[in-house]
Amino acid sequence: MSMALEAHGLGKRYRRNWALRDCSLHLPAGRIAALVGPNGAGKSTLLNMAVGLLRPTEGTLRVLGQSPGGNRDLMDRIGFVAQDTPLYPDFTATELITMGAKLNRRWDTSLARERVERLGIPLDRRTGELSGGQRAQVALALALAKRPELLLLDEPVASLDPLARREFMQVLMGSVADGETTVLLSSHLLGDLERVCDYLIVLQAAHVQLLGGVDELVSEHKTLVGPRRERASIAGVSEIVRESHTDKQTTLLVRTDGPILDPAWSVHDVTLEDLVLAYLAYPAPGRAILGVAQ
Amino acid sequence: MIWLAWRQHRKQGLFAVVGLAVLAALLVPTGISMHHTFTDSGLAECLRKLGTAEFLKPGADCDSLSSVFTNQYGTMATLGMLSVFLPLLVGLFWGAPLVARELEQGTHRLVWTQGVSRLRWALVKFGLVLAGTLIVSVCYALLLSWWLEPLSQAGQGRLAELNFDVQGVAPVAYTLYAVALGIFAGTVWRRVLPAMAAALIGFLALRFVLLLGVRAHFLPISERTYPVIGQIRPNSTLGDWIYSVGIKDASGKVVAANQQIQCAPAVAGNPNGPCAAFGPGAYNFQLYQPGGNFWPIQFIEAGLFTALAAVLLYLAIRQIRTRIA
Numbered sequence: 001m002s003m004a005l006e007a008h009g010l011g012k013r014y015r016r017n018w019a020l021r022d023c024s025l026h027l028p029a030g031r032i033a034a035l036v037g038p039n040g041a042g043k044s045t046l047l048n049m050a051v052g053l054l055r056p057t058e059g060t061l062r063v064l065g066q067s068p069g070g071n072r073d074l075m076d077r078i079g080f081v082a083q084d085t086p087l088y089p090d091f092t093a094t095e096l097i098t099m100g101a102k103l104n105r106r107w108d109t110s111l112a113r114e115r116v117e118r119l120g121i122p123l124d125r126r127t128g129e130l131s132g133g134q135r136a137q138v139a140l141a142l143a144l145a146k147r148p149e150l151l152l153l154d155e156p157v158a159s160l161d162p163l164a165r166r167e168f169m170q171v172l173m174g175s176v177a178d179g180e181t182t183v184l185l186s187s188h189l190l191g192d193l194e195r196v197c198d199y200l201i202v203l204q205a206a207h208v209q210l211l212g213g214v215d216e217l218v219s220e221h222k223t224l225v226g227p228r229r230e231r232a233s234i235a236g237v238s239e240i241v242r243e244s245h246t247d248k249q250t251t252l253l254v255r256t257d258g259p260i261l262d263p264a265w266s267v268h269d270v271t272l273e274d275l276v277l278a279y280l281a282y283p284a285p286g287r288a289i290l291g292v293a294q
Numbered sequence: 295m296i297w298l299a300w301r302q303h304r305k306q307g308l309f310a311v312v313g314l315a316v317l318a319a320l321l322v323p324t325g326i327s328m329h330h331t332f333t334d335s336g337l338a339e340c341l342r343k344l345g346t347a348e349f350l351k352p353g354a355d356c357d358s359l360s361s362v363f364t365n366q367y368g369t370m371a372t373l374g375m376l377s378v379f380l381p382l383l384v385g386l387f388w389g390a391p392l393v394a395r396e397l398e399q400g401t402h403r404l405v406w407t408q409g410v411s412r413l414r415w416a417l418v419k420f421g422l423v424l425a426g427t428l429i430v431s432v433c434y435a436l437l438l439s440w441w442l443e444p445l446s447q448a449g450q451g452r453l454a455e456l457n458f459d460v461q462g463v464a465p466v467a468y469t470l471y472a473v474a475l476g477i478f479a480g481t482v483w484r485r486v487l488p489a490m491a492a493a494l495i496g497f498l499a500l501r502f503v504l505l506l507g508v509r510a511h512f513l514p515i516s517e518r519t520y521p522v523i524g525q526i527r528p529n530s531t532l533g534d535w536i537y538s539v540g541i542k543d544a545s546g547k548v549v550a551a552n553q554q555i556q557c558a559p560a561v562a563g564n565p566n567g568p569c570a571a572f573g574p575g576a577y578n579f580q581l582y583q584p585g586g587n588f589w590p591i592q593f594i595e596a597g598l599f600t601a602l603a604a605v606l607l608y609l610a611i612r613q614i615r616t617r618i619a
Contacts, residue, residue, distance in 0.1 A: 051407045055616075070615075075409050082403035088302070089399070095301060102297045103408035139404075 003062070004029045004150050004182035005050060010059035012045050019045040021206045023059065027199065029149075030179055031213075034193035035186035036276055037203035043186040044083055046203070047154045050184075051080045064150055076106050079143030083154040085136045089128030093121060093138050100142050112145035119171070133164025137171060144175055151176065153185035157192050169196060190276045202276055204283040214272060221275050224252045226265040236260045242278040253278045295410055299422040306388055306423075310430045317377070318437060325441040328367055332444035337363050341447055341531055348518070349526040352558075356531065360448040371445045375456040380434060381469035382497050388423055389476020390489040393610065397484040397618065416611050424473060431469035435461060451533030453588050455505060458535075462592040467599035472497050474603035474610070481613035500602075504595065510537055512594045513587050522555055522569055522576045523562045533585025544575025554578045 005027040012020045020042035027033050035043050048054040049061055052068035052075065061067070066074045087096060097112045116123055121134045130138065136156055143151060153172075157165040173196050176183050184201075187193050200217060202210035210217065221241070224234070228250045236258040243252045253270065260267050332338050340356040364371075396402040406412055439461035446452040452461060459465065472493065479492035518528055522541065541550040549572065556578065557569035564570065583591065 048403075053403060053406060070411060072409055072411055075407060078407070080403070080407040082400060082407070084400055086400035086404050088401055088404075091301070099298050099301070099405075100408065103295065103405070103410045105409055142404075 002029045002065070003027065004031070004064060005184065006062045007046075008060045010046075010049070010061050011057050012042075012049060012054060013057045018057075018206050020049075020203075023203075023206075023208050025201055025208050025211050027182065027184060027201070029182050031199040032173075032176065032183045032197050033185070033199035033201060034190065034197040035184055035201045035203065036188070036190050036193070036280075037186075037209075038188055038280065041188075041203040042206045043188075043203055044154050047080075047152050047184070047186060050152055051075070051078055076104060076146065077149045079146050079148030079151040081136075081139045081143045081151075081153040081156050084159060085132075085139035085156060087127040087135055087139060087142075090126055092124050092126055093141075094123045096127065096138065096142060097145065100145055104146055106146055108145050108147055111147075112141045115141040115144065115171075115175075131164070133160050133167065136160060136164070136168055140168070140172060140175075148181060151181050151183045151185075153183070155186055155188070158187065165192060169193075172196075190273055194272055200272070200276070202279050204280050207283065209279045209283055210276070217275060218270060218272055221253065221255055221270045222260065223268040223270050223274070224254055224260065224265040225268065226250055226262075229264075234260065234262055234265065236262075242282050295414060295418040296422070298405070299419045302419075303388075303423060303426070307426055309387075310384075310426065313380075314430060314433055317380075317434065321374070321437055321441045324370055328370075328441070328444050331363065331366065332448065335359055335363060337448060338444075344529065344531055346532060347529055348532070349520065350529050352525045352527075355527075355529075360531075363444070363448045367445060371442075371449070374438065374441060374445075375460065377434070377438060378456055378459050381431065381465060381472045382494065384427060384430065384469050385472025385476040385493050385497055386490045388427065389473035390480050390493050391486045392419060392423060392477045392480060393614065394480030394484055394486045394489040397480070398486055402618070412614050413611065416614050420477065420607060420610075423477075424470065427469055427473045428466065431466040434469075435463065435465045438465070446533065447531065451531075451535065451585050453533060453535035453583055453585060453591070458509075458588075458592070459501075459505065462588070463596040464592050464599070467596035467603070468497075468501065470603040471500075471599040471606075474606040478606040478610040478613070481610045481618065484618070504598075509591065509595065510535070510583060512591050513583060515581050516584055518580045518582065519577045520556075522572050522578060523557055523559055523574075525556075525558055527556065528580065533588065534580075534582040535585070536580045536582040538581040539579065541572060541576055541578055543573055544577075549576065554580075 003026050005025070007023050007025050010020060010023040011018060023046065035046065037043050045054060049056055050063050050068060052071060055069055063074060064077055068074055091099070093116050097109055100112065101107045101109050113123065116138060119134070119137050121130065121137060127135055127138055140156070157168050160168060169192065172183070185193065198214050200210060200212060200214050201208065226249065228245055228248055234254070236256050237254040237260065238257040239255040241253045241255060243250060253274065337356060337359040340359055344350070344354070344356060396405070405415060442452065442457060442461055446457055450457060452458060459468070475496050476489060476493040479496065480486070480489040483489045483492055520526060520528060539554050540548050540552060541555065543549050555568055557567055561567055562569050
């Protein structure tokens with residue numbers, strides 16, 4: 001399977017602090033992936049390294065099979081919407097589209113214009129006078145006009161109101177429905193991405209906590225409820241992510257590697273949200289991410 | 295890329311054209327009237343007759359004509375010297391925001407992720423803005439060189455402080471330096487206002503140090519002497535830049551600083567006269583740069599500032615390519 005993004009032991013240090021450390025991950029081509037983590041977890045750092053804005057301090061990073069950073073051929077194939085969707089405030093949408101046409105070898109002007117027009121955004125108004133939602137849409141139209149193989153979005157909806165958020169996600173999903181574009185979008189809220197993503201990367205405290213296809217992750221994880229028991233070792237459980245106890249009973253969120261046959265436990269399915277919250281609440285710096293179904 | 299650079303900076307170009315037009319509207323009419331007065335009053339003719347003799351005999355000078363002229367236009371000349379700050383303005387408003395505004399608004403993440411390398415982005419932007427800077431500063435330097443011509447000849451000469459700084463090739467180099475400094479400061483501080491503040495301090499500091507401490511020593515200093523008792527005086531219309539004067543006794547020891555005195559032989563013996571304090575053989579001295587050194591010093595200073603501008607631009611590009619994200 002070809003990989004849109006592949007990192008091995010990737011790390012980025014700002015002065016003394018590691019924004020990202022020992023990060024190994026892979027994103028298969030064709031997926032729509034959510035990069036989830038709290039603010040400061042390293043999401044932007046990872047995305048900025050992927051588009052060559054930042055250089056890794058250590059480790060390797062391959063994007064569409066190439067190394068980013070001063071790589072013009074690669075930039076032709078990547079669309080990027082940066083955090084806060086920056087646009088030149090004194091440019092109109094038309095001028096921004098012209099700019100894209102001048103700066104890129106692969107560029108679809110009519111596609112960009114159509115997208116902006118269809119959303120009712122005036123093409124000849126300065127983007128500084130547009131609403132936040134409209135600016136985000138223009139930024140997305142610019143990124144899509146490259147007809148990118150990989151589309152990276154850094155918290156594209158963080159500053160939008162709920163309505164604009166939903167509209168943005170609808171437009172995004174409508175435009176990548178052909179399945180030829182790999183998408184990686186970050187958010188500190190899973191809720192924005194839950195319905196649209198089929199792949200998940202959870203970052204916490206500069207480390208990857210969870211990685212894999214959404215369906216596989218959900219089916220692998222179970223909630224077990226049983227009589228109170230400390231430090232249990234259970235057949236079929238590869239890792240206990242979270243445990244909580246009351247006087248009488250113990251509740252575990254576990255990753256399984258086989259069926260749970262012990263009748264003492266009642267087994268329940270988990271939701272994606274439970275899963276992410278559990279991993280974010282109980283980060284393990286060196287948590288093994290190998291063995292995840294790919 | 296050229297389209298983008300032009301689109302981003304055309305408004306600044308328009309402001310510069312308007313600024314130059316205002317400057318020209320002020321300087322051209324006053325300059326024409328000054329040139330006319332300079333000729334019509336006979337001062338031009340008088341100075342031409344005086345020639346380039348180093349010393350003048352009593353009565354052979356144009357002092358009365360030139361003092362009338364400098365009285366008439368002195369205030370205007372002072373106002374004209376305010377244009378010494380124009381290069382700084384160009385540096386603050388063209389140079390400092392060039393990179394800093396992109397970083398402040400985050401738009402570098404937009405433009406650096408298109409299909410253009412940062413190096414090319416920087417070279418085209420810098421190239422366009424520096425070309426504009428060059429055109430504007432050459433116009434400004436030519437205009438002021440022409441405007442100051444009569445004032446320099448009638449007064450202190452074009453090597454004098456501030457006179458020197460607004461004419462010739464030096465102002466062009468100052469402007470390039472100011473813009474390069476602004477750009478570099480923007481890549482270091484990454485916000486417009488701190489970059490402007492840094493450029494302001496950096497520009498003024500270096501200009502003052504060079505003006506007050508270094509410029510006089512670029513070339514060997516000349517010394518001119520003439521006796522306390524006597525009647526020949528130095529020709530003050532040669533355009534020399536005199537920056538130290540005083541009186542020495544016959545043995546060459548400085549006996550009075552910052553003054554010049556002369557008594558005709560007929561009154562020299564008067565015990566209450568101003569010259570009585572100085573013994574026989576005392577003489578006045580002047581340390582100066584000859585007016586003829588104007589262009590060599592201009593080129594030395596212009597070369598220095600241009601070289602500094604080049605270094606700053608190189609450092610700015612290095613910052614852009616490797617340090618900023």
